[in-house]
Amino acid sequence: MELRQLRIFEAVVRHRTVTDAAHALDLAPSSVSARIRALEDGLGVPLFERTARGMRLTPSGERMLTWARRLLDAADQARREVVGTASALRLGALETIAATLVPRVLARLAARSPDVATEIRASGVRDELLAEVIGGTLDVALLLDTGDALGDLGFAPPEEPLTFVDVEPVPLVVVAAPDNPLAGRRDLRPDDLDGQSLLVNVENCSFRLAADRFLGPGPTRVRAGGVPVLRAWAEQGLGIALLPGFAVADALRQGSLAGLDLPVPDISLRLVWRSDREALPGLRELLYACAATPVG
Incomplete structure (x- = not known):
């Protein structure tokens, strides 16, 4: 051979x-x-x-x-x-995670294990990251999911079995412009969203699947774009959106968005890898760095 x-x-x-x-x-x-x-x-x-x-x-x-x-x-x-080339741990991440969370992960990793080098690939397509982990062009990937199996949020399962661990809960918030009629109401239920425009991304987006699961079919889906677009459109009063708390924390503090009083379950930040690569140098250190990084 x-x-x-x-x-x-x-x-x-x-x-x-x-x-x-x-x-x-x-x-x-x-x-x-x-x-x-x-x-x-x-x-x-x-x-x-x-x-x-x-x-x-x-x-x-x-x-x-x-x-x-x-x-x-x-x-x-x-x-x-x-x-004499140091082996770099190849980490893939969804674009939202890469922009908001990965820098903190890398900072903690550098502080704990400065000898662990990394290469980062950001993608907006979850299936691409999983395929690259399966194929070996990525060592690990950071995704969003929920449940006991990979894909339980509503995604198709990967083509081959993968190992994963949930390293942090990711709180979700239903947000709207401050002048939205629902912004001042208490104890909202999903039925109260009927007639609202729910801003969403593509069908295979983690937050759209979470909205489908937790908010029900009542709100009218309006295709907008990724997290930055959803946040901006919600600020302009074009609809409500279900977004991760870490992506809207500043807007909530500044008052450009209001969090609706409609609790939804957390989803999970999930680290995924192939079981036959668990001994890769730096993988355990990366796991510790991810788990020590708050995302709420």
Whole structure:
């Protein structure tokens, strides 16, 4: 087995088709197919079932995937140690978290463990972060979720099992412009929101899913944008919004937003990684840094 074969094999698993894997690797599809056939010939077993919907792993392929990831990780670590390059922990985070929470996490990590280097990738797409954790291009990711399983907030479960731990609760607040008729009322219930415009982001957004779960179908959904846009539109009286407390704390203090008296459950800041990478240098230190960073 060659490392190049293993990288191509892992890319085909991640992208599901030879064509998509070839595009990601900047190779010709014929080259990808030839490398996969050579790997299968060398092992003497088929690794994929070729179907009309793409490449599907055989039982031997499932076992090979575990070993391929271990070998590629070991090769990367060996290269870094030989050339004297410090291994950086690759952290992915949703854009809202990257902007508001990750700087504090990095500050605590630097204070506790200054020898742990990090690389940060921010994304607005949760599924991209999970796919990169599964594929090994990210070591860990910080997401928002709730419940006992990954995706219980309403997301589709990841394509492969991942390990996670909830490091902090994330309080949510229903906010509106101070002159909204609901702003001064006490003991609101979800039914009281009927007829209101509820500002939301895309359907696969954590806060939209939380609104669907906790606020019910009564308010009319109005597509606006990400957290900064939702906050700005709510300040201008264009609707109400369900947002994380850390994103609206300043606006609430300054009086440009009012928090409605409608309690909603917290969601969780969730650190996600592959179970076979738990021994990565710096992972435990990052977990401590996340858990010690208040987000409320």
